[in-house]
Amino acid sequence: MGPLIQNNMAAFFKSRHRWKRTSCFTILTRNLTGKYDYDLVVIGGGSGGLACSKEAAQLGQKVAVLDYVEPSAKGTKWGLGGTCVNVGCIPKKLMHQAALLGTAVKDARKYGWKIKDPVSHDWETMAEAVQNHVRSLNWGHRVQLKDKKVKYLNLKGSLLDEHTVRGMTKSGKESFLTAKNIVIATGGRPKYPTDIPGAMEHGITSDDIFWLKEAPGKTLCAGFLTGIGQDTKVMVRSIALRGFDQQMAGLVTDHMQAYGTRFAWGCVPQRVDKLPSGALQVTWADTRTGKEETDSFDSVLWAVGRAPEAKALGLDKVGVEVNRETGKIVVGADESTSVSNIYAFGDIGEGRPELTPTAVKAGRLLARRLAGQSTQLMDYDNVATTVFTPLEYSCVGLSEEEAVGRHGQDAIEVYHAFYKPLEFTVAERDASQCYIKVVCERGGEQRILGLHYTGPNAGEVMQGFSLALRCGATLSHLKETVGIHPTCAEELTKVSITKRSGLDATVTGC
C-alpha cells in the first residue's frame, strides 16, 4: 500500500464526502424526527418575514425563509431584506437626507458659512453610497439568518397544498418543503398604470429609482429630486396623499410648489412615447381646462399605488381567501387566513398598514403565538407614521376627516397652530406650511384622537407623542406637559386656538 500515508487507516474508510459545492437542489425528504421538514416556512424575506422567522428560530422552531425578487420591468433586482431595505424606507430616507442637505447648504451661507457658488450634486456619488449601505444591510440579514439557524432559500415560493411549499429557481428548477405552519409575507410591488400606452416600457417606479446609475434628469413625479437639483414635475389625477388628512396633504404640496417642484393638478396621463433623442414625451389630459398637453422628460416615475404580491402564490388552489378588489389576503386579528395553518401579515394583509414596524412587530408576535409562547395579538391602532416629503409630515391616530366621520363634527375639537422653526429665521426660510393640529374629543376629558405635524424632523417629533396616545393622553395632559425650548416639538404642548373659534392660529413670539 501507499508508503507515504501519514493519516491512519481510518481515514481511508470515512464515508463522508465533501465535494466542492455547486448549486444543486435536492428534494427534501420528510424529516425523520417529525412529520414535516420544518415547523415554519415563511414565504417572503422582507421586514415581516425576517422578523417572524428569526423570532421563531430563537424560540426553538425549525424555520426556513424563502425570498425571491422578481426583477422590475426595467430589470432592477436586489438582495435579501424586502422592500424597506432595498427599495423603500432606507434608500428613500437617505436620498431625502441628500435633498435636505442641499437645502441646508443654501441656508448655511446665512449662518456665516463661506460656500462657493454653484453648489452641485452628483447623483452617482449618492447612489453608490446608498447602494453600498443597502448591500451591507443585505449581508447583515444573511449573517443574522445563518447565525440564528434559519434556512434561507433564494427561491420563488408558492403553495402546493396546506403543508407544502414549492420553491422555484430562476431557471425553473423546483424543490419542495413541507411545513407544519406556513406564513405569507410577500409584501407588494409598485403598480404600473395598465391603460396608458408606453407606461411600462418607458417609465420606472420606486423599484428602479434608487438603483439608477445615472441621475433621472428632468422627471415627471417624485419630490426629493427637486432638493438635489433635478427638474421635477408631479402629476396628480385628483388628490395628493390619499388616505391621509387632506388639510395636511395640502400643506405638504404647497410647500413643495413653493420650493420649486411643479405640480400638474387634475391631469391624467394618456400616453408615453420615446423620442428619437431618447427623451420621453408624455401626453396628458388636463381635466380642469379640458385640453391635451405634452412635454418631454428624461424620466417618468410612476407612483400610482402598490399591488400585493399574491398572484403567483397559488392561493386559490389551496383555498386562501383573497379580497377581490385589492388582491390582498383576508386575515383575522391573529393574522390567520381561511386555511387553518396558513398565516399572512405585513403589506399582503388586507386592511393592514403598509409599514415596516407593524410588520416586524406582528411577525414577532405571530412567531411567539405559533411556538405556543404567547397569546398576545398585534395592536394596529394608533400607529404613528411619517411621510418624508420635502416638508415632512407625521401623524398618529385619526385624521380630522376620520374623527368627524366617527364622532361627528360637534363632538370633536381641533386645536391648531402655525409655527415657525427657529432655524428658519436666520435662514430666511418661508415657514407658512409648518403646522400642528391636535384632534380631540370635545367633551369629558378631551381624549386626544389624532396628532398631526408638518415641519422639520417630523418623525422624530411624533415618536414620543405616539406613546402618549397609547397611554390615553388627554388635552390637559398635553397642556400640562412642559415643552423643551427652543424646539418645534414644544409647539404641540402649547396649542390653544381651536379651529372652531376662527381665530388666527399663527404662533407669535415666545
Added chain:
Amino acid sequence: MGWCPFKNLWLARKCNQSCQCVCVCVCVCAECVIIYRSYHRLLIIIDNDLVLFTPQALCLLPISVCIMSLYEEVKVHGYAEFCKAVSDRKGKDIFAYFSGDKDADGNSWCPDCVKAEPTVRGEISHLPEGSVFIYCQVGQRDYWKNPNNDFKKTLKLSGVPTLLRYGTPQKLVEEECFKANLVRMMFTED
C-alpha cells in the same frame, strides 16, 4: 493502466478543471478526486492534509477527499503591503483576514484572533476557485489601539479579527469569525 498527468489519465472518468499547474479529475472509483500538480507528483487531499503519492504508489482505494480550493494565499504585514497585494490582483475575488501580529513563537497579542484563526482556516477549502486569500497581520497592539491607524481610518475596520470580501459589504467581525457556518457562508455564497 495508462499514466499521463494532464488530460490523458489512467482510467479517470472525467477531467473537470485545469488551471495553470493543476488538473482536477475524478477517479473511476468515483470517490477519489485527484489533483495533478506538475508532471511527477500526484496530490490527494484528505481532511485538509496533503498526502503525497508518487505515481508508483498510487492506489485506487476509496478514500474521502476534499477538493483543494484553487485559491491563492498571500501573507502580508502592515497596511502598505496589504494595499500592494490588492492592487496587484485587480479583478480577482479577494478575501482578507486581519489579525494582530504574531510574535516569534507564533502567538498573537489578540486573543480573539487566536481563537478565530483555526475556524477560518478550517473553512478555507471552501474558497471559490480563482480567489485570493490575504492573511494580513495589522501590527502590534499599540499600533492597533490608535484610532487613526490606516486600517481603521481608510479600510474602516472596527476590530480584529476581521474577515472581509474586498470591495463588497460582506464582512465578519470579531465573534462572528468564531462561527464556522458564517465563515463558510461568506466563502461559498454570493
